[in-house]
Amino acid sequence: MSSIEAKTNLLNLDRLAMQEFFLAHGEKPFRATQVIQWIHQYAVDNFDAMTNLGKELRTRLKGIAEIRTPEIMQDQVAADGTRKWLLRLDDGNAIEAVFIPEEDRGTLCVSSQAGCTLNCSFCSTGHQGFNRSLTVAEIISQLLVANRALGRDPKGERIITNVVLMGMGEPLLNFDNVLPAIRIMLDDFAYGLSRRRVTLSTAGIVPMMDRLHTECPVSLAVSLHAPNDTLRSELVPLNKKYPIHELLEACRRYCADSPRSRVTFEYVMLAGVNDSVEQAQELVQLLADVPAKVNLIPFNSFPQTHYQRSSKEAIDRFRDVLIEAGLTTITRKTRGDDIDAACGQLAGQVQDRTRRSQRLALKTG
Ligand code: SAH
Numbered sequence: 001m002s003s004i005e006a007k008t009n010l011l012n013l014d015r016l017a018m019q020e021f022f023l024a025h026g027e028k029p030f031r032a033t034q035v036i037q038w039i040h041q042y043a044v045d046n047f048d049a050m051t052n053l054g055k056e057l058r059t060r061l062k063g064i065a066e067i068r069t070p071e072i073m074q075d076q077v078a079a080d081g082t083r084k085w086l087l088r089l090d091d092g093n094a095i096e097a098v099f100i101p102e103e104d105r106g107t108l109c110v111s112s113q114a115g116c117t118l119n120c121s122f123c124s125t126g127h128q129g130f131n132r133s134l135t136v137a138e139i140i141s142q143l144l145v146a147n148r149a150l151g152r153d154p155k156g157e158r159i160i161t162n163v164v165l166m167g168m169g170e171p172l173l174n175f176d177n178v179l180p181a182i183r184i185m186l187d188d189f190a191y192g193l194s195r196r197r198v199t200l201s202t203a204g205i206v207p208m209m210d211r212l213h214t215e216c217p218v219s220l221a222v223s224l225h226a227p228n229d230t231l232r233s234e235l236v237p238l239n240k241k242y243p244i245h246e247l248l249e250a251c252r253r254y255c256a257d258s259p260r261s262r263v264t265f266e267y268v269m270l271a272g273v274n275d276s277v278e279q280a281q282e283l284v285q286l287l288a289d290v291p292a293k294v295n296l297i298p299f300n301s302f303p304q305t306h307y308q309r310s311s312k313e314a315i316d317r318f319r320d321v322l323i324e325a326g327l328t329t330i331t332r333k334t335r336g337d338d339i340d341a342a343c344g345q346l347a348g349q350v351q352d353r354t355r356r357s358q359r360l361a362l363k364t365g
Contacts, residue, residue: 113169
């Protein structure tokens with residue numbers, strides 16, 4: 001192994017892991033706090049700039065550690081200000097992160113895997129197949145790179161105020177790396193985001209929802225998309241493993257110890273598939289005893305899909321049924337679709353290892 005390969009990428013370490021790293025090298029654990037601040041608060045990527053470390057330690061660090069983010073391959077800005085970065089990973093894959101500016105906040109949508117194994121029928125990432133899970137460094141780098149590019153507002157506050165793990169991949173199938181990355185997001189010496197402002201979206205990996213709840217309860221979004229098992233299993237094949245009643249039980253457990261917390265249920269609006277008034281009523285019944293909010297997502301198209309977006313009338317009608325029943329419901333605004341940055345459009349460049357993309361191309365081609 002060359003000396004370059006042997007270096008520890010400090011972006012893989014949350015504070016506790018960083019403390020262990022310094023201890024293992026005979027240094028004081030408080031160095032971890034200093035270095036985390038340099039890396040994540042000041043976006044510094046060379047050890048010489050870390051002036052409170054002492055020259056000897058800096059030289060030593062250069063030999064054993066590095067701060068390496070993926071390279072930016074593309075940086076696009078949509079007409080509505082949405083911005084998308086394509087980041088090249090070491091192994092030829094590329095992933096996407098999206099910044100969505102709004103009046104009162106700036107949200108970064110972060111990917112957790114190169115591709116996805118779940119194969120939801122309406123999702124572009126699923127059609128790309130799957131290569132691998134991202135490392136902690138690759139996940140947190142998305143926030144680092146985006147923060148660096150966006151800078152701060154005139155008051156010195158960060159432009160990115162919220163993070164959603166809603167990009168490529170299923171975050172709860174990469175729990176071991178997603179967890180430290182979230183811890184860095186929450187760390188006051190790094191990004192200092194509150195739990196409310198970090199949202200993890202899952203298709204419903206039930207046992208991992210419980211682990212997230214125990215180990216790091218951030219805001220939870222669940223991709224529901226259908227009011228019954230028959231339809232949901234068609235749209236989200238994972239439903240066969242964790243059917244709706246188990247999923248909703250897990251959602252109740254997730255909210256049990258904090259009376260104000262609610263799960264956001266995502267529901268993609270597919271014309272003629274899941275958007276009828278009857279289905280809205282069925283959804284109301286289903287969510288009757290779950291602390292819930294609903295996000296309706298107008299379907300975003302991509303090549304090789306046979307689905308169509310529900311009409312505005314259908315979406316409004318559906319929403320009204322939910323609201324009249326007392327469910328907090330919003331329709332998610334479509335953002336950045338002119339640069340393929342909208343929900344479900346993130347594809348990156350995935351070296352598919354599942355041959356799924358090949359099979360789908362044969363079927364549709
Ligand atoms: N795997 C996680 C994280 C992805 S989040 C999950 O399933 O929740 C991305 C969100 O966008 C999910 O709710 C997903 O179902 C939704 N989505 C996927 N494809 C879409 C499309 N073509 N149009 C609109 N929303 C889509």
